[in-house]
Amino acid sequence: MARRYYQLTGKPLGVTGEIAELEAARLLKLRLANARQSGWDAIGTRPDGTEERLQIKGRWLVNGYKPAARIGAIDAHDNFDAVLLVLLDEALEVRSIHRLGRDEVQQLLNEPGSKARNERGMMSVGAFVNKAATVWVSPEFRLPDIEHAGSEVPLEEKVASYLAQSNVLAQLCGPKLKDQRNLREGMLEAAVAELLRRAPGVTQVTCTARIATTLGIPVGAFPSQTIPDVVAHRGDGAEIFEVKSGRVDYGRFDKVVGKEMRAYLDSHGMAGLSPWEVEQDLIRLQAYYTLSPRVQRATLILVDAYAGKGRSWSKAFADAGVLRELLVTPVMKQCAEALVAAARVSTVTVDGVSAWVIRCEVPAVPCFADAPLL
Incomplete structure (x- = not known):
């Protein structure tokens, strides 16, 4: 429906965040929080079996991958352990999911040079992805396996x-x-x-x-x-x-x-x-x-x-x-x-x-x- 709405009007329907949350939960087997939960959107499981609270952000790459595009504001005081960024391609299919821990998010938000980042908690897609770990990539965009042995x-x-x-x-x-x-x-x-x-x-x-x-x-x-x-x-x-x-x-x-x-x-x-x-x-x-x-x-x-x-x-x-x-x-x-x-x-x-x-x-x-x- 969101794809069709954009085709008809040239405007987003405003459900990118909801799609990002649902797809992250489906692909990473997360447990979504109740509606209007403050500070985090889902519960995930760390490799050691402990749970972590995840804030989920989504960005629709409707005009292709643009590293300078902004993602939604992140409040460093919120009650979360990590942030997931879900990148959606032009068809609103998940292209990739990236993860930044709380300490890394705070460090990135505090880096000087950007009023939007320092005061409003807004950072670019590229800045987030550069620091983040990639936790899921669509097979359509997956890079070939090039090991360090092939350096x-x-x-x-x-x-x-x-x-x-x-x-x-x-x-x-x-x-x-x-x-x-x-x-x-x-x-x-x-x-x-x-x-x-x-x-x-x-x-x-x-x-x-x-x-x-x-x-x-x-x-x-x-x-x-x-x-x-x-x-x-x-x-x-x-x-x-x-x-x-x-x-x-x-x-x-x-x-x-x-x-x-x-x-x-x-x-x-x-x-x-x-x-x-x-x-x-x-x-x-x-x-x-x-x-x-x-x-x-x-x-x-x-x-x-x-x-x-x-x-x-x-x-x-x-x-x-x-x-x-x-x-x-x-x-x-x-x-x-x-x-x-x-x-x-x-x-x-x-x-x-x-x-x-x-x-x-x-x-x-x-x-x-x-x-x-x-």
């Missing part, structure tokens, strides 16, 4: 294994269908973040924070105010990821330039130039190194499934001449050889769709001497 497998091959699951690549890279929402980058960002969480040595993965906050530096010039897709923390170091995907019928992405990037390009003698989004990511990634010695690597993950006659990004990252031709800014054109040398490509074909997974670790040293990025 030597390159990330691009792990991403290719994820994409090789039935219907995943088709959803991510298939042609856009009429009246069907596009799941693309949010779905891929979530997969990359989860793969990195499983990697040995990674202590934390951040998906929704301004990079200045993540690195513990003041907000200043570009790119300190930007929000990268994924950041993996290893000890005192950090690897920053920008994640992109393209459909079989869409080869080059857009050339939409945000105001911070526009001001940066204009101030560096590139007024009027509008780089492809992939090129903008490359510019940001290279600039991240200048922010802090904590930045150990800056990496582009690009899934390219373009099947048209034009030159695709997968062809460009295999040939410096082609890449140089596609790039728009002179400073990036001079980096073409170094970028191609740093690129690694894996292929995947499933359900009639083929794609190339490109991982490019952007060089830390500027590739040009007379036109520095910063």
